[in-house]
Amino acid sequence: MKTANTLNPLPLSPLTSPLDEQQSTRLQTALVDLSPLQLAWVSGYLAGLGGLTTAANRSAGQPADAPESGPNLTILYGSQTGNTRTVAESLAALVRARGTEPRLLSMADYRPRDLARERLLLVVVSTQGEGEPPESARELHAFLHGKRAPRLEGLRYGVLGLGDSSYEHFCKTARDFDERFKALGGQPLLAPQYCDVAFQEAASAWSLTALERAAEHLVPREARIIQLPGTRPAPKTPPALDQAAPLTAHLLENRIVTTADAVGEVHNLALGIDPAALSYTPGDALGVWFRNDPALVEAVLRATGLDGDAPLSLDGAAYDLREALASRLELTRLHPTVVKAWGGLIGSEPLAALGQDPARLRDYAAGRQFIDLIAEHPGRPDAAALAAALAAALHPLRPRLYSIASSQAEFPDEVHLTIARVGYRVGGQERAGGASDFLTRRLTQDTPVAVHLATNPSFRLPHDGDAPVILIAAGTGVAPFRAFLQQRAAQGDRGRTWLVFGNRNFRRDFLYQLEWQAHRRAGVLSRVSVAFSRDQTDKRYVQHRLIEQGRELYTWLQEGAHLYVCGANAMGRAVHEALLDLIAAQTGSDREDAGEQLTALRRDGRYQRDLY
Structure with a gap:
């Protein structure tokens, strides 16, 4: 959600700037509704684009490539869907706007042993599923909780977590990082910030505070645009736009x-x-x-007694209430915070009691939509206040x-x-x-x-087209593997490919079956193993197929195969457990040794997962 801009850019004049009148007008128009964080980002971007040095360096006559003294700032992000990367990049832009170039890295590209040398560190990380770190953060997270984690007495750090309070383990990964840094002797620059689904405002405020706390330790040097590790060079064509400009x-x-x-x-x-x-x-x-279903929008209006034509302001833009409910506000995912807010609006004692039991509250919200909440707990607060209260309580449509x-x-x-x-x-x-x-x-x-x-740089085909790959999916998790096989076919890759796919019924939902058969005939797909859970009395899932074919799968891994898993979090955990069992069985080792082998595969980019 865009925050209100409290910084009014000073008027530009062609007489006092190198811009002509038309350029000045365009610049003023572009800046007028930007938040302080966005203005800082634009400032850092333009400074890097123009190759400008800081005022401090210029006044001192310091060359642009002068050696740096004092600690640098490292910003690490662990992201699954890209939100934490966006926050980290905005934070880095704030730093550049003040004349210092931070070290910005995905946790997937960071060497954990470098922690011992860090002096200033800001961490932005999300949490997946039942309190698990995102794939890019797993190695660093495991390192911090292992025996090799170094003492960090010289580290000053800050942690920002993105999560969803409708899950039991809200922002657990961020809490884990904060607790481990502290236990290893690190000194927090500021209190950790744990952001809910609507994270923008809280993340912006934390970023500004974190920079203020770190500023006294930073040494200004030339700000510049650098290529992020693990990313492709910028295309010559215009890049894909972000959520703000789809x-x-x-x-x-x-x-x-x-x-x-x-x-x-x-x-x-x-x-x-x-x-x-x-x-x-x-x-x-x-x-x-x-857009939300028009019938659902009308049902909400009827249940609340509100006028759909009533004006409403959202983020500084004017809507009528009907359009806001259709295109700007979340109606089909009921968040626990909305349940508590509605209970407060109508003065409901049952909802107030429900709000005191987080587990019951999560279960209640998970199986309902907003229309169900107001139908089960009706109330008609003052109409003049209700529309604005709903706009504040309902989450923005994402x-x-x-x-x-x-x-x-x-x-x-x-x-x-x-x-x-x-x-x-x-x-x-x-x-x-x-x-x-x-x-x-x-x-x-x-x-x-x-x-x-x-983008998902942590889920990529191997650069070597001759490398074998094993693709494990259930249900619609097979989607990226359809793309993988099309890509391998187009590139003429010669590496073997093994698809392990599971769903309910062979006849009813063997997704893309004809395409897999065509890839088999063309030699692009070497092997297919299937598990249809409802085609027999005892349910069989992909993890069972992995155990049954453990010898062949382990042989593929020994021959350099890359392993990919895509599907629901529960399926991903079951597959991981099966991999531990089959590796232990094939090597005669225990599950701890098998876990180390999987960790090594992940570190080498040969075990990649995309779970949701």
Whole structure:
């Protein structure tokens, strides 16, 4: 959410600046609604773009490449969906705006043993699933909790966590980092900040405070734009825009890839894009904006007694309430904080009691939408105050992320998504997932859809096309592997590929079966192992297939295979446990030794996971 700008740029005049009148006007227009954090980022970016040195260096006559004295600032981020990377890059821009070049790294590119030499460190990290670190942070997290972790008495640090309080282990990874730094002798620069889903305002405030605390230890030197480790060089074509300025795509095809009698309905969507504006790599995800169902919006208006035409201000922009509910506010994901806020608005004692039991509150919110909450706990607060209170209580509508299921090498101006339509019943009423229903039922070829690219550099095919790969997926987790195989086919890679896929039924939901068969015939796919849980009395999942074929799988690993896992967090944990068991069985070692082997594979980039 964009924060209000409290810094009013001074008027520019062609008489006092090197800009002409038209350039001055354009610059003023671009800056007028930026927040302090955004202004600082733009300042750092422009300083680097122009190759400017700091005023301190210029006045002292210090050359741009003069050796640095004093501690440098390192900023580490551990990201799964890209939010923490965005925060870290904004923080780095703040530092550059003050004339110092920070060391900005993904935790995946950081050598844990370098911690012993750090003096100033800011960490931005998310939490996955049941309190687990994101894939890029796993090695550093394990190192800090292991026997080789060094004493850190000389370290001053700060920790910012991004999470979701609807999960039991809210921001656990960030808490882990803070506790371990402190236990190893580190000195906090400021209190840790644990941000909920709407993180922008809290993250901005923490970033500014962290920089103020670190400023007295920093030594100014030339600010410049540097290439982030693990990223591709900047393309000559315009880059894909971020969430603040999405691109536009349009529907080309909506094809159901399950049978009519399948338990779940899965679609393959093909969206047309401008390849000059959006360039993606297999393993990346696409963020998709959507609109809430108009029928749901009207139901909320009826239940609250509010006028849909009533004006409402959100982030400084004017809407009528109906449009705000349709396009700006979250209605289909009920967050525990919304339950507590509604209980406060209507003075509900049952909801107040529910708010005192976090586990019950999470369970209640997980199975309902906002319309269910207000239907089960009706109330009619003062209409004049209710609309603004709802806008403050409901979370902003965020784009949903989907793994990209196509390769641009095969579909240069398209991006494909594998979408399971979410549907369930609450109190006898049919409910649908906001994004999946919009994309599979309500999106037409005449309706543009806003999208943004979420890169995932920690989930990539090996650079060596001769390297064997093992792809393990369940359900729609197979989406990125469809892209992987298209890419390998287009590149003419000769490495063997083994797909291990699981779902409910062979006949009903063997997703993309004909495509896998075509890849088998073409020699792109060497081996397929399947597990359909409901085709026999005893349920069989992908982890069972791994154990059954443990000897062959371990042989592939010994021959240099890269291992990929994509699917739900629970599936990822089950697969990891199965890998520990099969490695221990094949080597005659214990699970601790097997864990070290998996850690080594992860460190070498040969064990990559994309879990959700």
